[in-house]
Amino acid sequence: MTSQSSAVEPRQRRPLRLAEIFLLILALAGGVGGFAMVGLSIRGELPDQFWFRSGLLGATALVAHIVLRLRAPWADQVILPVVVLLSGIGMSMIWRLEISGSVGMAPANVAGSMQASLVGVVIAFALLWILKDHRWLRRYTYTAMVVGLVAIVLPLIPGLGREINGARIWVFIGNYSLQPAEFAKIALAVFFAGYLVTNRDTLALAGPKILGLQLPRLRDLGPIILVWIVSLAVLVLQQDLGTSLLFFGLFVAMLYQATSRSSWIVLGMTLFGAGAITAARAFPHFQARIDVWLHPFEPQYYDREFGSSYQIVQGLFSMANGGMFGTGWGEGRPFQIPFAFSDYIYAALGEELGLTGLTVIVLSYLLLVQRGLKAALSVRDGFGKLLAGGLAFAMALQVFVVIGGITRIIPLTGLTLPFMAQGGSSLLANWIVVALMLRISDSARRPSDLPVRGQVAAGAPAPEPEPILVGSPGSDGGTPVDGTPAAGTNLPRRRIADRAPDDTGGSSAPTEHIGTEGPPEHRPEHRGGERS
Amino acid sequence: MNTTTRRLASIVMVMFLALLVSTTWIQFFQADKLNSDPRNARALYAQFGTDRGPIVVDGEAIASSVPSDDEWNYQREYAQGRLYAPLTGYYSLVSGTSGIERAENDFLAGSADALWVERVRNLLTGSDSQGSSVELTIDAAAQRAAWDALGDQRGSVVALEPSTGRILAMVSKPTFNPNDLATHNTKEARDAYLKLLNDENSPLVSRATNTHYPPGSTFKLITAAAAIEGGDYDESTVIDAPTTYTLPGTRTDLPNYGGTACSPSGEQSLADAMRISCNTAFAKLGVDLGADALADQAAEFGFGEGVNVPFSAVASTFPDPESLSPDNLAQSAIGQWEVRVTPLQVAMVSAAIANGGELMKPYSVDTVRDAELQIVSETRESSMGSAVSESTASQLADMMVEVVESGSGTSAQISGTTVAGKTGTAQTTREVPPHAWFTGFAPADDPQVAVAVVVEQGGSMGSEATGGRVAAPIAKAVIEAVLNG
Structure with missing residues (x-):
């Protein structure tokens, strides 16, 4: 053992992560630049606490970088800078909306958002510090399942859950609100990875073949049916298509990843589609959302008092005003969109940063997701592959559901954009996702004594x-x-x-x-x- | 598992590509449509959120933007709203813009091409853009005099400077208060707008430029001009002036005002016919001259052509000569039948006569100055052509002087100043009193001001009204205000 180690050490020194430092400087420039522009443009001076908050952002990134150097030196060097960039841009917009005032349940609050990010970073990098190997998580496969399901069900418990904007995806404990779905996402990814890595062979191979599709055996279907039911329950009881789509999409994607059976995708989509259509037929509020999605400009939907297309249309107006290059920080009127700082931060950014800025943001998310998938490709163990793939795909799906809702690819949902939107749960949960991605990418790239x-x-x-x-x-x-x-x-x-x-x-x-x-x-x- | 992971990566690529496409679709291809959606308040905010330049009369701002504490930053205020409403127009979140506010919007908002230097400077210094000020040609004293003299009567007064076309006064009653429409309280603004819109007296319409009246006897100036221009007549030519004139091809008798005879002999000079405004004489003269001569002469005075002053004034109309029957021609010659004029057009007729026959294009904007008070734009006077020859103009002027000296317009006399004028009493229907007209200019030997006054349905005198009694005193007040100013 020792002889091997000494033979390997000189060739494989711990990386200095210089690329990450360089990219972090660029990312911080984007965020701090945004902070400055917001104040200069609206008030003609640097905003209050500019230096403190810029310093905090920089210090947080630096600490994260140091933790990575010490505990995950081989981790992907692009992930952290991309997330810092997205966070910085998001905070700038929230700050901008705080200065100008905004429409929503609560005001835009950049201090709260920064606190949540900070707590997220602390928890995520503490996890990275403690969790030396992602495979430890496999031990908690079924614990994760229980945690995930409980988290999903929490908002339905009377007195705990609360309905906001028609979607019942919130839990209130005292003054604190949580969106448990964000955490359920991680727990379910862990569960699916653990479950599938164990059962993928049975799922893939055993079972009848009908119409050229290899279908699973009935008794293997149990967990899948369970997830389907839970997803549809979310859809119907919590009235949130986004969360439902997120869970179901995550499961189907990981199932496919594990078994390489496209029949699963067909089966999954069919099941989900059937469920969604039935729900749309059966529940009027659901039909209302579809109407608003398909015909937002119709006066009858725009002007109605409840469930109107006002937010969608205001978001479109906002983006249109941005055009190719945007109005510039602080020069637009994104505060006219309800919830511009949370659900609609994408449209708000579209107004001030334009198509150019949104393209950068979408490509940043794409880069982040592809880095996660790359970790899945290069990590050596199946659990890690499934977990990294699942988390990355969930991130992609969440971004797709949010932006797709705003740009009218799909009906609007209650999810928020990771790292950018104001909302503690989302920030916290997604930083944990980042920590897991970094951990897996570290073990993927960590030189092995026995690579062949x-x-x-x-x-x-x-x-x-x-x-x-x-x-x-x-x-x-x-x-x-x-x-x-x-x-x-x-x-x-x-x-x-x-x-x-x-x-x-x-x-x-x-x-x-x-x-x-x-x-x-x-x-x-x-x-x-x-x-x- | 790597094959499937790669396929997931491809699916992710497709998903994100869809996001980029949908975002591009909205921000690039749909942007114009979305930006112009009436429910999109951004264009309004962009417009209403700027420090709009003032509209200035004699050094005083009659419309100005003052900082407001609301989301719009600036509130448009009209110092003497009703007095200047036909000029300023309104600037409203609810009903849009009109008048100078609309016609000079590019300068007032600071977005005109000519202001690019200032915009570049603002961009470099970071200061907010400021609109330019628009200075009007209006004479504040004349405007006030016209307003006061018209009193509670419905009607309009227009005063022009004959040699340039500058509009010195423009009053319309009843009118509106543009402050009621400019309020940022959209409910109040909407209520006020709907009330004005549904008012049967159309207070939102500027009578000076956008209401058609029958010109009545003031049209006799054009008939006389056509006669003299034709070469067969001058002011002393004796023409038939019967007590009644049977309209050609009918059995309808056209009487004179009050059924009186114009002259014991049944004929009189053109100047005398003008002086007492003899209907029968001018009706017959018109028929003798023919429809084409009248129509051409009317066109040379500006009929059939809308003018922008710079807000638009509708064209006055003379019936199509091709389809004008002789009896209708006779009525048209005395400003009845389907002849329709704006007060501005009538003022232009007097102004052209006062200016030796040359018709100057009327205008209300003198100069535009940027925030640094540098002149960015200045209206140059321009001719619309010669309406009549100088000698014709001089004969018409002589006849008009007689009208005021000893004819139907004696109430317009001003001691120490020779006033030229023409009255008119225009029938619309038998049920309602006639409109009272007066148009003229002064001083006759060196014209400084030409006016047109119309008082609807006889004003305070009702069916007893004539142009001489009701309209001439108003014109006199305006002329005095200009000459004394």
Whole structure:
């Protein structure tokens, strides 16, 4: 072990993360520049607390960078700067709306938004510090399921949940409000990753083939039906298409990612579509939302007192006013849109930064998501692949649902834009997502002592616990189902295995074989019959 | 799993591409349509949120933007709203703009092309753009005199400077208070607007430039001009002036005012016919001259052509000569039938006669100055052509002097000043009293002001009204105000 480490060390020094520093400086310039412009444009001077808040933003980014250097030196260097840029732009707009005044349940509050981001960063990077390996999370697969489902149901509990703007996706505890769906998103991604990595073979292979589609066995459908029911319950009881779409889309995407069965996508979309159409038929408030989406300019929908298209139309006016290059910070009238600082921050930014600015924002999200997916591609374990893929896809889906709602691709929903919109839950939850992405990307890029499978086969000394756990490395290509015991019985054994990476540091041989997952590049291809 | 992850990445690409397309669609392709949607208040805010330039008369702002505490930043205020309403127009969130506020909007708002230097300077110094001030040609004393003299009567007064076309006074009654429409309280503004819109007396319409009246006997100036211009007549030519004139091709008798005879002999000079405003003489003269001669002469005085002063004044009309029957021609020659004029047009006739026959284009904006008081634009006087020859003009002027000296317009006399004028009493229907007209200019030898006055339905005198009794004193008051000013 030691001899190996010393042989590897000189070639693979910890990265200095200079690219990240450089990109962070650019990102901070965008945010601090926004702060300054907002004050200069509206008041003719730097806004109050400009230096303090700019310093806070910079210090937060610096601390995050240092944590990464110390605890995840190989993590992706683009993720943090992109998130800092999006946060800075979002805070600038919230600040701008705070200065000018705005329409909403509560006023725009940049201090609150910064606090929430700060708490989010602290929690996220504390998690990054503690969680040395993302595979630890696999232990909590079913705990995560329970947490996720409870979080989804919370807003429905009388006295706790509250309906805002027709959507019941909020929980109030004292003066604090939470959008549990944001956290449920993470819990469900963990659960799906853990569940699917264990069961993907059965899901993929067993079952009848109907009309050319490989359908799953009925008894494997249990969790899927459960998620479907929960999603539709969210849709109907919480009246929020966005959250429902987010959960269901997340599950279907991860299911497809795990099993490579396109039949799942077809089945999932059919189920969801049928559910949504039925809901639209059965519930008038739902039909009202569809009407507003399809015909926002019709006077009968624009002028009606409840559930009018006023917000949609004001958002469109705002974006149109921005045009190609925008009015500039503080020069537009984004405060005319209800909830410009939260649900509608995209339209508000469109007015002041124009199509150019929105393109930068959309591409920044795309970059973030693709970095997450890249981590999924390069990480070695199946759980990590599914978790990174799921979290990245959930982020993409959330951005799509929010912006798609504002730009009328889909009906408007109650979700908010990650990192930009005012709202503690969203900020907190998405920083945690970022921490997980960074953690997975770190382990994806961390140089392995045994990067090539052939080396293992060639007789590298296998650590002691391994044979007990999943058999010899040679068994990887063995029979399809033997490596996939039921998750319940798997738990104790996995706990032993999970300790391995902690103890062995750079040696990843044991971690390769945790649970059921063999070297991921090979195994699914054998079974699914496809080539990557 | 990497194959499927890559496919998810492709799906993500498609999703984000859709977002970029939809965003581009809204911000680029749909932007113009969305920006011009009447429910989009941004254009209004952009317009109403600026420090709009004042409208100035004799150094005093009659319309100005004062800082307001509301979301609009500036409130438009009209110092003497009703007095100047036909000129300023209104500037309203609810009903839009009219008058100078509309016609000179680019300068008032500071967005005119000519103001680019100032805009660049504002851009560099970061100061807010300020509108330019628009100075009117109006003589405040004449405007006030016209307003006071018209009193509670419905009607209009227009005064012009004959040599330039400058509008010295323009009053219309009943009118409106533009402050009622300019209020940012949109409910109040809307209520006020609807009330004005539904008022049967149309207070929102400027009678001076946008109401058609039958000109009555004031049209005899044009008939006489056509006669003299034709070469067969001069002011002393004796023409038939019967007690009644049977309209050609009918059995209808056209009487004189009050059924009196114009002359014991049944004929009189053109000047005498003008002096006492003899209907039968001018009706027959018109028929003798023919429809084309009258129509052409009317056109040379500006009929058939709308003018922008710079807000628009509607064209006055003379019937199509092709389809004008002789009896209707006879009526047209004395300003009845389908002849329709604006008070501005009648003032232009007097002004052209006063100016040796040359018709100057009327205008109300003198200069436009930017925020630094530099002149950005100045209206140059321009001719609309020669309406009549100088000698014709001089003969018409002589006849008009006689009208005031010893004819129907004696109430316009001013001691020490020779006033030229022509009265008119225009029938509309038998049920309502006639409109009383007076038009003229003074001093006759060196004209400084030409006026037209119309008082609807006889004003305070009702059916007893004539142009001489009701309208001439108003004209006199305006002329005095200009000459004494």
